[in-house]
Amino acid sequence: MSPIPILRIGTTLLCSVHVELDDALAERLxxxxxxxxxxxxxxxxxxxxxGLETVDSYVARILADTGRMARLMGADTVLAGMRxxxxxxxxxxxxxxxxxxxxxxxxxxxALLAHGRSGATEGRRPGRTAP
Amino acid sequence: xxxxxxxxxxxxxxxxxxxxxxxxxLGDDDLARLAALRPLAEAHIDRLVDDFYELLLGQPDTRRFxxxxxxxxxxxxSQRAYFLGLFDGKVDEAYVDDRLRVxxxxxxxxxxxxxxxxxxxxxxRLLLDLLFSGVxxxxxxxxxxxxxxxxxxxxxTLAIDAYIVARDDALERHQTALRELSTPVxxxxxxxxxxxxxxxxxxxxxxxxxxxxxVRIVEEQARVLILDIxxxxxxxxxxxxxxxxxxxxxxxxxxxxxxxxxxxxVARTLVQLGVEIATMPTRARLAEGIELxxxxxxxxxxxxxxxxxxxxxxxxxxxxxxx
Numbered sequence: 464m465s466p467i468p469i470l471r472i473g474t475t476l477l478c479s480v481h482v483e484l485d486d487a488l489a490e491r492l493x494x495x496x497x498x499x500x501x502x503x504x505x506x507x508x509x510x511x512x513x514g515l516e517t518v519d520s521y522v523a524r525i526l527a528d529t530g531r532m533a534r535l536m537g538a539d540t541v542l543a544g545m546r547x548x549x550x551x552x553x554x555x556x557x558x559x560x561x562x563x564x565x566x567x568x569x570x571x572x573x574a575l576l577a578h579g580r581s582g583a584t585e586g587r588r589p590g591r592t593a594p
Numbered sequence: 595x596x597x598x599x600x601x602x603x604x605x606x607x608x609x610x611x612x613x614x615x616x617x618x619x620l621g622d623d624d625l626a627r628l629a630a631l632r633p634l635a636e637a638h639i640d641r642l643v644d645d646f647y648e649l650l651l652g653q654p655d656t657r658r659f660x661x662x663x664x665x666x667x668x669x670x671x672s673q674r675a676y677f678l679g680l681f682d683g684k685v686d687e688a689y690v691d692d693r694l695r696v697x698x699x700x701x702x703x704x705x706x707x708x709x710x711x712x713x714x715x716x717x718x719r720l721l722l723d724l725l726f727s728g729v730x731x732x733x734x735x736x737x738x739x740x741x742x743x744x745x746x747x748x749x750x751t752l753a754i755d756a757y758i759v760a761r762d763d764a765l766e767r768h769q770t771a772l773r774e775l776s777t778p779v780x781x782x783x784x785x786x787x788x789x790x791x792x793x794x795x796x797x798x799x800x801x802x803x804x805x806x807x808x809v810r811i812v813e814e815q816a817r818v819l820i821l822d823i824x825x826x827x828x829x830x831x832x833x834x835x836x837x838x839x840x841x842x843x844x845x846x847x848x849x850x851x852x853x854x855x856x857x858x859x860v861a862r863t864l865v866q867l868g869v870e871i872a873t874m875p876t877r878a879r880l881a882e883g884i885e886l887x888x889x890x891x892x893x894x895x896x897x898x899x900x901x902x903x904x905x906x907x908x909x910x911x912x913x914x915x916x917x
Contacts, residue, residue, distance in 0.1 A: 547808030559842035
């Protein structure tokens with residue numbers, strides 16, 4: 464049994480992290496998430512990290528990598544509910560998680576995924592520049 | 595209220611009475627020696643207090659703190675209690691509290707430490723006279739004065755600490771007020787926040803701006819933040835770096851960041867400096883930024899009275915406000 468349960472709702476996977484992530488746990492999470500995508504063919508993944516009070520650079524990298532890997536497997540990934548202090552710390556450490564889609568909360572995250580499937584690219588819309 | 599704050603901040607250090615006593619070499623024998631002199635002090639206290647205020651009232655710099663007879667009567671009473679406290683023979687928390695109050699009250703009425711210390715020299719002289727006239731044996735009188743001096747210096751360190759903490763508290767209050775004024779996060783619409791930056795952006799302020807803005811975004815569940823820099827006089831590499839960091843952090847929360855108020859001068863500077871801000875959407879004017887922000891949350895500004903039919907005139911969210 465995974466320490467961080469991964470729920471499946473239709474074609475979307477949902478995992479809510481409510482324990483502090485150490486290196487081993489983050490690696491385990493990545494493994495479980497990718498395995499679940501492989502098994503279920505999910506097309507979306509929302510990782511709720513509102514319970515995380517700290518994220519170090521290694522864990523941040525694993526989370527970002529997981530998103531990229533999931534996308535390679537056809538699952539759009541959204542990181543939801545990052546706390547203000549975590550965001551500030553990551554950016555100050557020079558680790559802005561480029562390319563990761565973020566959402567205010569779970570609700571917003573699911574909305575982003577739904578929007579993504581309907582063809583629009585919410586993340587790009589306000590940008591003036593080409594991707 | 596300020597008093598309790600002062601007390602909290604002082605507690606750790608100030609109530610470490612043994613350590614403070616050790617530093618001025620104030621022993622139990624000193625306190626016992628002073629306690630033995632209490633009858634002498636009581637016998638002369640009225641004259642002592644009168645002499646002291648005669649000196650204070652004779653000086654323009656100190657006279658202004660005692661505007662009328664009523665005030666003088668009151669301070670004489672507390673001065674009397676203070677003098678007698680020196681001969682109580684004990685130094686406990688209540689004693690420390692009482693001595694801290696001296697500094698705090700002086701700070702509040704604006705009596706500077708120089709006048710406090712200067713006046714204390716006068717008190718010492720009066721006490722010296724008292725001891726040498728009241729204690730016949732010169733060796734005993736000298737010992738008594740040495741003990742008194744230790745206790746007086748113990749008192750003065752407490753009063754000065756109280757002065758400093760009171761001043762620090764005032765400074766902190768002002769800085770907090772200034773900080774709040776310098777980061778006015780405005781809610782423009784549901785899910786749209788506006789931060790108009792005015793004035794110089796240094797590293798400290800940039801950090802405060804980032805922290806404030808991130809917390810507000812989560813509080814308001816904002817989907818878009820407009821950062822308007824029209825009021826920032828100089829935008830150099832460092833300022834641009836701060837802005838970039840803030841927008842990166844904002845994005846990590848799932849909120850879009852739009853930079854507006856970019857003048858021709860600033861645009862020229864940024865390009866010449868080679869600052870990479872192409873990743874954030876930018877607009878020259880705030881109005882255009884607001885239109886873009888509304889488009890992101892699925893709203894748009896329409897002419898008054900315009901019905902559903904006029905929607906076709908608008909290019910839709912992607913083209914809002916752009917030629």
